[in-house]
Amino acid sequence: MFDSAQLAVQGALDAGASYADARFVISRSETIDVQDQNLTQLDHSEQAGIGVRALIGSSWGFAATADMSHEAVREVGERAAAIAEASALVPGPPMEFADVPVHDTSWSTPVSEDPFEVPLSEKVDMLIAVTKTLQSVEGVGVATGSLAFWDTEKWFISSNGHRIHQHLVESGGGFSATAIGENETQIRSYPQSFGQFETGGYETVRAWDYEANALRIAEEAVALLSADEMEERETSLILEGSQLALQIHESVGHAIELDRILGWEAAFAGTSHLDLQKLGTHRYGSELMNITADATLPGALGTFGYDDEGTPAQSVDIVDEGRWVGVLSGRDSAAIAGLPPGGMVRGDGFNRLPMVRMTNVGLLPGTGTLEEIIADTDEGVYMSTNRSWSIDDRRLNFQFGTEIAWEIKNGKIGRMLKNPTYTGITPQFWGSLDRLAGESEQVHWGTPNCGKGQPEQVAHTGHSASPGRFANVRVGVKG
Amino acid sequence: MRTARFLADEVLTMVNSDVDAEVYIDTGSSSLTRFANSFIHQNVSEDASEITLRVAVDGRVSSATTTVSTDDSLRSFVDATIETASKQPADKEWAGVGPPVEIPDVEHWDDATANADPLQRAEVVKAFVDAGDGLSAAGYCQTEARTHAYANSAGRVAEGRFTTAVVDGIHQTGTSAGSGHAAGSTLRTLDAAALGRLASQRARDSAAPFDAKPGDYQVILSPECIATIAVFLDAYGFSAKVAQEGMSFARIGEQQFDRSINIWDDATDSEALYVPFDFEGTPKERVDLVRSGVVSSLLHSRRTAAKDKTASTGSAIPGGDVFGPFGVNMFVGGGDRSVESLISSVDRGIFVSTFNYCRVLDPKTLVVTGLTRNGTFMIENGQLADAVTNLRFTQSFIDAIGPGKVGGIGNDQRHADSEFGPMLVHAPSMHLKAWNFTGGADG
Incomplete structure (x- = not known):
């Protein structure tokens, strides 16, 4: 595999590239979907091919092919260089490319139980049993369960001398119950909406014990149909961990992507409200807000050994006691900003150009427990499990909805509330963080569907979070 | 080089006659030239074929997709998909594969778009950028040419090809942005300069x-x-x-x-x-x-x-x-x-x-x-x-x-x-x- 990648790099260099790298990638996945006790999809997918980046002057070219013949591999390197040459018709400023140490190494995800070796019948039967339990609750209209596993091997070669092999394994899934009313639907999901995904094997799925939680989830979905509507007001908002993870992803993770800050995503994903001139001084949130981008966290979904530019995985401080101090970067964007490269560049498969992506952008834990935070709240709402998410192109104005909420009065959980939403402006919202639960309640939540780029790429990212409380938040926003 | 239809038939011949099977082939090239801050910063192209096989063994269904199409790999791909299906519970809602049908004689294809090279896409980008007269432009120009083929064990076959082209971009002042967008099957009919003028006008008009x-x-x-x-x-x-x-x-x-x-x-x-x-x-x-x-x-x-x-x-x-x-x-x-x-x-x-x-x-x-x-x-x-x-x-x-x-x-x-x-x-x-x-x- 390294030989193929080397051949592609040489093709690009011979065609005039000043720098080139190549990733040979073999990835396979297994997806299982069950609806209402019926196996609706069992799919296996395999992708194999090579993608080459070539730099000529200040311009990049990228080409990919699934044809692994020597002739095709060399040609794809040459084609990447030709594309870079064409880019020079609309050239940019001189390209800098930050130096990183050169590695000749290998890295693998620690796995206890290979998810592809667990019998299909066991996985399918588990999901069927879960949906059977969900359907046992009168009023559940649709019961779904799914599992997905990815096994990815990459061989990376660069003209700087990198030679890196990686083997990544990711596992996860979840289930949901939907109750259907006269003119509404209510859904409850577990472990979170879209499921929970982590690096590792089937042991990560077992740890969530789907079957033990199915009945509660189904009953909550049905109960929501007759729950009171959340009223619009300003109050204390306590977010359950997976919703806080989503809040981090949308209002911090994307905003700190250096390519967005530099304008490279302006037309599609958008830019950022952050100004590089204010790195180190801008107040992002309250002093309880400490955020890192840590690609080394064991088990978290955004964990790897090396990024797709050969930079080692690392932990970078992003927000320190509420002060913005770091960004997500790659070798070219970091050089422009005068920062060390963060090792955060990844591509979605062999045929996608690596770009700045979140690793594990998470909130360091506070102290205490959710129970203590609730007990310490005179009046407020507790919201759990994301249902909708919308945020503007600068990651400033957001409106999020969750599946379920409960009223809090005098330190106690009260009535269930449906259709909960909250809205805010990023720095003000994070500035109102006044309680954060401790490490015992922290989870490395995984987001398996982060979209970015054109052609669009899907990344798997991690977000550590424990439940937190925000003061004076506008909730119950109505149409 | 095997055509999409030939490849679909080849996969189908590897499936036993007592198994319902359908094969979908997607092959071709896709290229996208992306610009930001008024220069081309990402420029990509890929050639790839994807083979999707769905089989039903007595109503037990499994599907699989691969980009690898050597003879050996296809044989093991087919065998593994059938083996997987045979061990699953029946899909109670499996509707079977469809009988032979006539496919509409329609093709949305343009040779020039299929053959568009990186330089042509860069020229489109340049026209959009230049129309902004100094504003900061971002967006992309995409072309693709693909062939799809379908074949199933009941004798249904279909094959077709298409091209697409997109020009999409914004111009930005320091305080505002305006956009322009066009898409179709033919690159030459997309007027990048006009889109750039529209985008820059909207950006300037919304600057305050x-x-x-x-x-x-x-x-x-x-x-x-x-x-x-x-x-x-x-x-x-x-x-x-x-x-x-x-x-x-x-x-x-x-x-x-x-x-x-x-x-x-x-x-x-x-x-x-x-x-x-x-x-x-x-x-x-x-x-x-x-x-x-x-x-x-x-x-x-x-x-x-x-x-x-x-x-x-x-x-x-x-x-x-x-x-x-x-x-x-x-x-x-x-x-x-x-x-x-x-x-x-x-x-x-x-x-x-x-x-x-x-x-x-x-x-x-x-x-x-x-x-x-x-x-x-x-x-x-x-x-x-x-x-x-x-x-x-x-x-x-x-x-x-x-x-x-x-x-x-x-x-x-x-x-x-x-x-x-x-x-x-x-x-x-x-x-x-x-x-x-x-x-x-x-x-």
């Missing part, structure tokens, strides 16, 4: 926006906004799977929309894109979804059609057994009025260039929250007036085009960029009598 008060406004929505509304109706309402689950708003035969609203899916229209058959080899004909405001039909795959004892409409997509059927050649019927005429009929309202980040709050009522982007303007006394800062809205898309809610429809229909992608909906501008803006994007 003010904060509009939240509330109900009449709106003129561009084709991009209408495409987003249509694609949400498509996914959350016209899908027969969603309807069978009781989660669709659609009630066949009811006047749910304004009488001026007509929506259909049609891969055979000369303006359509892609191939005239679906992922199950079912031919695509025109499907009228809304006629004069009345919901008239739903979109079906073979699975949903069997359940409703009707015929598939050729709307199966990859992964469709989970997500449901989906129309990829949606048309929203145009009117007879210019955009200027639509604006002239609004005393006080808001013109919206594009929506951004729309998300459903409830799928059944299709209440959606989202924001405006790339040029939002007040309309005063029938004319475009000052620009306003981006606004957040929370609005039922069904109510917005409900009976009596449409003030007029433009004659400017074209392929418009929607929330789910750029080449799904052909739509016009529209005047809607009420739209609920809930706040400014900057707070």
Whole structure:
């Protein structure tokens, strides 16, 4: 595999590239979907091919092919260089490319139980049993369960001398119950909406014990149909961990992507409200807000050994006691900003150009427990499990909805509330963080569907979070 | 080199005769030249073939996809897929593979677009950038040429090819942005310079926006906004799977929309894109979804059609057994009025260039929250007036085009960029009598 990648790099260099790298990638996945006790999809997918980046002057070219013949591999390197040459018709400023140490190494995800070796019948039967339990609750209209596993091997070669092999394994899934009313639907999901995904094997799925939680989830979905509507007001908002993870992803993770800050995503994903001139001084949130981008966290979904530019995985401080101090970067964007490269560049498969992506952008834990935070709240709402998410192109104005909420009065959980939403402006919202639960309640939540780029790429990212409380938040926003 | 059809047949011959099987081949090239800060910063091209096989062994179903097509790998790919299926519980809703059919003789293909090289795409980008006359430009030019082939064990075969081209971009001042968008099957018909001029004009015109008060406004929505509304109706309402689950708003035969609203899916229209058959080899004909405001039909795959004892409409997509059927050649019927005429009929309202980040709050009522982007303007006394800062809205898309809610429809229909992608909906501008803006994007 390294030989193929080397051949592609040489093709690009011979065609005039000043720098080139190549990733040979073999990835396979297994997806299982069950609806209402019926196996609706069992799919296996395999992708194999090579993608080459070539730099000529200040311009990049990228080409990919699934044809692994020597002739095709060399040609794809040459084609990447030709594309870079064409880019020079609309050239940019001189390209800098930050130096990183050169590695000749290998890295693998620690796995206890290979998810592809667990019998299909066991996985399918588990999901069927879960949906059977969900359907046992009168009023559940649709019961779904799914599992997905990815096994990815990459061989990376660069003209700087990198030679890196990686083997990544990711596992996860979840289930949901939907109750259907006269003119509404209510859904409850577990472990979170879209499921929970982590690096590792089937042991990560077992740890969530789907079957033990199915009945509660189904009953909550049905109960929501007759729950009171959340009223619009300003109050204390306590977010359950997976919703806080989503809040981090949308209002911090994307905003700190250096390519967005530099304008490279302006037309599609958008830019950022952050100004590089204010790195180190801008107040992002309250002093309880400490955020890192840590690609080394064991088990978290955004964990790897090396990024797709050969930079080692690392932990970078992003927000320190509420002060913005770091960004997500790659070798070219970091050089422009005068920062060390963060090792955060990844591509979605062999045929996608690596770009700045979140690793594990998470909130360091506070102290205490959710129970203590609730007990310490005179009046407020507790919201759990994301249902909708919308945020503007600068990651400033957001409106999020969750599946379920409960009223809090005098330190106690009260009535269930449906259709909960909250809205805010990023720095003000994070500035109102006044309680954060401790490490015992922290989870490395995984987001398996982060979209970015054109052609669009899907990344798997991690977000550590424990439940937190925000003061004076506008909730119950109505149409 | 093996053709797509040859490859499909080759895979099929490896399947035992007692197994139902269908093969879908997607092969070709896709290239995209991306620019930001007025220079090309990402420029990519890929050649790849993807083979999808679905088999049913006594109703036990499994599917698999691969990009590897050597003889040995195909043999093990087929064997493994059958082996996997044979060990599973039966799929109670498996509808079987379809019999031989005639595929419409339609092709949306352009040789020049298929052969477009990186330099041609760069020239398109340059035309867009230069039209901004110094503003900061960002966007992309994409071309692709693909061949799809389908074959199944019941003798159904289909093959087709298509090209697509997209130019999409924005120009930015320090405080504002404006956008331009065009798509079709032919690159040479997309006028990048004109799109660049439109984008830069909107950016300059909105350079000093003010904060509009939240509330109900009449709106003129561009084709991009209408495409987003249509694609949400498509996914959350016209899908027969969603309807069978009781989660669709659609009630066949009811006047749910304004009488001026007509929506259909049609891969055979000369303006359509892609191939005239679906992922199950079912031919695509025109499907009228809304006629004069009345919901008239739903979109079906073979699975949903069997359940409703009707015929598939050729709307199966990859992964469709989970997500449901989906129309990829949606048309929203145009009117007879210019955009200027639509604006002239609004005393006080808001013109919206594009929506951004729309998300459903409830799928059944299709209440959606989202924001405006790339040029939002007040309309005063029938004319475009000052620009306003981006606004957040929370609005039922069904109510917005409900009976009596449409003030007029433009004659400017074209392929418009929607929330789910750029080449799904052909739509016009529209005047809607009420739209609920809930706040400014900057707070």
